Amino acid sequence: MDKSPPKHLLETIYQELLPRLQIESVNPRNPIQVSYLPQPWQLLGKGNYAAVVYHPDYSECVVKIYAPGRPGFEEEVDVYHRLGSHPAFSECLYAKDSFLILKRLYGTTLYDCMHLGLPIPKQVIRDIDEALDYARRCSLHPHDVHGRNVMMYQGRGLVVDISDFLHLEACSKWNDLKKAYYWLYRPVLRPLRLRVPYSGLDMLRKSYRLATSFKTSCCQLVLRLTRFKCLKR
Missing domain, CATH: 3.30.200 (Phosphorylase Kinase; domain 1)
Known part of the structure; x- marks a missing residue:
């Protein structure tokens, strides 16, 4: 092109x-x-x-x-x-x-793949990993990489949304998605060819947000308590 x-x-x-x-x-x-x-x-x-x-x-x-x-x-x-x-x-x-x-990038988001029951090969995950490593070599910071921002096309992985790649704060969304892929999707969902309804995917997404928010709040509380103890000494 x-x-x-x-x-x-x-x-x-x-x-x-x-x-x-x-x-x-x-x-x-x-x-x-x-x-x-x-x-x-x-x-x-x-x-x-x-x-x-x-x-x-x-x-x-x-x-x-x-x-x-x-x-x-x-x-x-x-x-x-x-x-x-x-x-x-x-x-x-x-x-x-x-x-x-x-x-234009063509393909199906991994989020929609789960809904449609489309098999997601390991190569897709490897491609996205390699792409994110490439972005880091370009002095970027992959951020907000989740199931709706990555796609599969002809068995290969694509990254659709890069708008937050200048954010410096740590983001674990892609690593968390990979854990779900290897621990839940490949051993359970893929062999059964289950199609997950959007309502179920949305519930998982909201649960993940709540868990992440709770984890962040706990970390902030620990930091505050640690600083308070240091000030009292």
């Missing part, structure tokens, strides 16, 4: 998409709201700060548009600049005015 987007796609974005698109981020903890998307543009996905859309005539590209007033655009451009070209990541073809044109 050419490293620059088609000229007519850019014209369509500036003349048809941006003037008419209506997106809003009401709560930074929840996905943004897309009130209006002009035809024939299609919504591919949305996060807490941005929406991802594509035009049927340019299906090899996606456009990621940040909601007004939400941060992250400059940071994401920086991440893509550092990553350059790698088979497990997308590439940035254009970035300006709070939107990016990216090379």
